[in-house]
Amino acid sequence: MHQEKHFRQPAFVRDVIIGLSDGITVPFALTAGISGAVATNGIIITAGIAEICAGSIAMGLGGFLAAKTEEEHYYAELIREKREIKELYEHEKQEVRDVFAAYGLSKQTQDMVADEIAKDETKWVDFMMRFELGLEQPDTLRARRSAMNIAFSYIIGGLIPLMGYVTTATPQNGLRDSSIFTILCLIVFGYLKSKFTGQNPVSGALKTTAIGILAAGAAFGIAYAFNHR
Numbered sequence: 001m002h003q004e005k006h007f008r009q010p011a012f013v014r015d016v017i018i019g020l021s022d023g024i025t026v027p028f029a030l031t032a033g034i035s036g037a038v039a040t041n042g043i044i045i046t047a048g049i050a051e052i053c054a055g056s057i058a059m060g061l062g063g064f065l066a067a068k069t070e071e072e073h074y075y076a077e078l079i080r081e082k083r084e085i086k087e088l089y090e091h092e093k094q095e096v097r098d099v100f101a102a103y104g105l106s107k108q109t110q111d112m113v114a115d116e117i118a119k120d121e122t123k124w125v126d127f128m129m130r131f132e133l134g135l136e137q138p139d140t141l142r143a144r145r146s147a148m149n150i151a152f153s154y155i156i157g158g159l160i161p162l163m164g165y166v167t168t169a170t171p172q173n174g175l176r177d178s179s180i181f182t183i184l185c186l187i188v189f190g191y192l193k194s195k196f197t198g199q200n201p202v203s204g205a206l207k208t209t210a211i212g213i214l215a216a217g218a219a220f221g222i223a224y225a226f227n228h229r
Contacts, residue, residue, distance in 0.1 A: 015063060015149035017193050020206070022059060023157020024189065027051055028182045029215040031161055033222060035051050035171035035178075044165045044174065052158035060151030067143035074135050081125045081133075087117075090151045093118055099131045127192065144216065 031048045038044060085092045096117055097110040105113070117124050128136045139145075164173070164178025186209040194204025 002009060013196055015146050016153045019059060019150040019153025020157040020189055023154035024160055024182060024185060025212045025215050026055055027158040028161035028212055031178060032175055035175040038171060041165040041171060041174050044171060048162040052155055056151040056154040059154045060147040061149040064143045064147035067146045071138040074138050077133055077135060078129060081128045085121060085124055095132055182212060184208060
């Protein structure tokens with residue numbers, strides 16, 4: 001028997017990708033930049049921890065507000081659709097016909113389906129939300145979950161480049177180890193992210209790694225230049 005397999009948690013994966021992507025790249029660039037301007041790892045570690053705390057809160061809050069905005073938009077459109085099927089009855093029925101016309105159904109079938117859907121206002125509104133506006137009813141816990149997923153993913157990602165400075169004694173050695181840890185993680189992360197999203201995994205791994213290296217290289221170069229003027 002044929003069994004279709006579909007991925008059921010796109011929102012969770014999207015949150016983790018956002019959190020890990022910024023969590024790895026931004027602290028890596030920051031610590032690399034600072035390592036070109038200071039003589040001890042303590043300052044780098046302190047700055048890195050501060051950035052991870054601030055970044056995770058900011059990213060988590062951003063995810064929360066984005067999800068809340070989607071939720072508010074959905075319910076605003078829901079109220080509008082409920083009003084329109086009462087005030088613009090024939091116009092809304094025509095919009096149902098237009099949806100099925102786009103699928104190539106005959107005029108007779110369009111009329112029959114529109115008449116049947118219009119008999120139940122709740123289902124009619126749900127149909128319009130899905131097929132006219134492309135909106136699905138949001139999960140009321142989505143905003144909170146999104147904030148937590150992004151924030152925790154950011155923290156996990158941010159600790160990776162920081163470990164290079166925890167396990168070494170000098171900024172130079174810390175930058176070396178941090179670069180090794182981070183590049184390996186970027187390769188794995190880029191590969192898995194692309195695989196989950198249906199892209200070429202090898203290409204995705206290379207692109208993700210290149211972005212992280214460029215960001216860190218730019219930060220290090222700027223800090224080093226200012227420190228050696």
